[in-house]
Amino acid sequence: MGRYVIRRLLQMIPVFIGATLLIFLMVNVMGDPVAGLCGDRKCDPATALRLKKEFGLDKPVWQQYLTYMGNVFTGDFGTAFNGQKVTELMSAAFPVTIRLTLVAIVFEIVIGISLGVLTGLRRGRPIDTAVLLLTLVVISVPTFVTGLVLQLLLGVQWGVIKPSVSSEAPYDELLVPGLVLASVSLAYVTRLTRTSIAENRRADYVRTAIAKGLPRRRVITRHLLRNSLIPVVTFIGTDVGALMGGAIVTERIFNIHGVGFQLYQGILRQSTQTVVGFVTVLVLVFLVANLIVDLLYAVLDPRIRYA
């Protein structure tokens, strides 16, 4: 197990370097970031030169990348164009997005798995058909539509929630945005669980468990569900990263000042430091989430062993 974890951690290094290099190059291809700082006029050449020097933009790209990576390993993610440290932006943005992701994941687990078990056990019944249809609708409607409609109905028409999230972004204000963010994944989790449960219901070990005379509840939670959750856990694990990075749309609609907001602004202002910094952290989150998923397999399925 320990050796397996170390091997996986070592594999992360090339992935990490490759991903950051790609992002670095992509942001650089977008052109001269200093030009956008002076509005509809040209920055005076002397100041522009100074600014470029300050942000290290006067050096060749490979040198910029090396300096940047060197700084990152000492915990210095550079400074954004508005004079704020990128680490400062991160410490403001990540807690918010983590809370939002947490709310979304809880929705996925609680609603998604419950509905999946329910429909998996009652395959072909009206409730199964109804939930399947519902998930189909949710999957086919884009997030921004769900978000805007819910915001308009709950926020403006019925006045149940505030249409936007305040700058502190406490959990209660994140419930609706979290649901919107989770909606599509939630539908997938439902479908995945349903199929998996339906398949395993006929498995030998389930029949054995029933034949042993175990109570139905125990058969379902201990034997059936535990074995059926493997694909679902994989999905949710990779979804953590996707939710954190992909919250741009939801964060914009509900005015949440999280990672998506910072990334969006960073891209518009071509702030290499902001974009690369945030994406680097997101890449790390992806890698770690995947590792945890792989380790969870062993917990869920005794047949899987990591030497």
Add this chain to the structure above:
Amino acid sequence: MGGATHARWAACAVTVALAATACGGGGSGGGAGSGIVSSSWGDPQNPLEPANTNEVQGGKILDMIFRGLKRYDPRTGKAEDMVAESIETEDARNFTVTIKDGWTFSNGEKITAKSFVDAWNYGAHLDNNQKNAYFFGYIEGYDKVHPEKGEPSAETLSGLKVVDDRTFTVRLSQKFSTWPDTLGYPAFAPLPKAFYDDREAWLSKPVGNGPYTVDSYTKGSQMSLRKWEEYPGDDKAQNGGVDMRVYTDNNTAYTDLMAGNLDLVDDVPAAQLKNAKRDLGDRYINTPAGIIQTLAFPFYDSEWTKPGREKVRRGISMAINREQITETIFQKTRTPASDWTSPVLGADGGFQKGLCGKACEYDAAEARKLVEEGGGIPGGRLKVTYNADTGSHKEWVDALCNSVNKALGKDKACIGDPVGTFADFRGKASKQQLDGAWRAGWQMDYPLIQNFLEPNYFTDAPSNDGKYSDEEFDRLVNEANGETDTAKAVGTFQDAEKILAEDMPAIPLWYQNGSAGYSERVSDVSLNQFSVPVYDQIKVE
């Protein structure tokens, strides 16, 4: 495993409980205590210091926490003395500035001549990387503290001299009669000692001398400003304070306004303009601002400078149906332009409706004739470059091209050419890398005709991206700047503008309005000429 699921269930139960209380208390709206206005805001692009703020979001804050020597009357746009008691000159080059007694910063520090001189020296010096440094470019000695190449050879501007606590003198490097009227721009604000002692700390909670003080500032998210009770000026705040909230998307701000969660939205999204009148009634305001949009041409490309090409440019101008575009796409938040300035200047200030003449009126037949006479569009096709990330530029560029194509009777005479980001677009334009026409916008820094003409069309001026150059135009601008009689100066500027009407270096498209919507809680909301809400006048019911 079991433990983990239990914890999650518990977390969910807690969040549901929290949600229930939130639902109960949701009706109170945005007001935290009486008399506080909540307003939409955007994250300022640069550190919030006077000589470094060149866009409207940061400008809003500076306008609340600073008062300079002059201030533009929010209604008339005239530069009125604020901290200045008098600014006198005899030769339009040497000025004596006397400041009023009794002004202090909100931390109690007295405002003296030195507060201004030090701040201006700071703003001008190359080492401080201030983006508005060029505003001090008229003061003698600027080329020493801010050389175009190499290191600065002086620490302070030689043209600035402190005489006593309340007096200082300014010597300009050339005659510029209306120079005092530029002093309402925030870059010329005074700075307290605290700024130089600890700039980082000052930036996280700026201290100024305006009617508001910064109560708390969460960068990128919210700033709370409160009324400064001891403010010495006449324009004391009429409300208890303003909470500025950052919105990523102005559509969300508008939705918040509709839900009663926000008091003021000062940038109604284009998509909502149609509904705004119906939704808000007379709580929707749409007033002229000092912004003009034009279509600029590349004079660095010899194809566009050939004799006769001015006919092509005039022809293209006549092929644009400004009325229709401003009505259907902008819902009348733009007005068709017929000169190169802005209506906010007023007739006395140099605005002259129809100065452009027939060339700015739609006439398809004449347009086709002129383009043919001029030898046709260079390369057979007009490319109009714009940035696709902000504003609704795509919509109007497509409409403009459509109008040109229809008038000229060719399907592909004009095409839009989007560039991904504003920064990239500006980078290409300022480096003369665009090979067709492009959208050019100008938001005035101060309400003077000089500010509309000189930076944009004077030879090698900072915003003259198209590299237009005309000797006669330059001569007239210099003459107008040296003229001590304001009315005469304006007349000479207009003579220079007539050269633009002949040459058409940029096609005037439309004047932009500022738009805003507000809630029933507040009244006396208006926008100034810079399309910034006049916060200190807002009353809360």
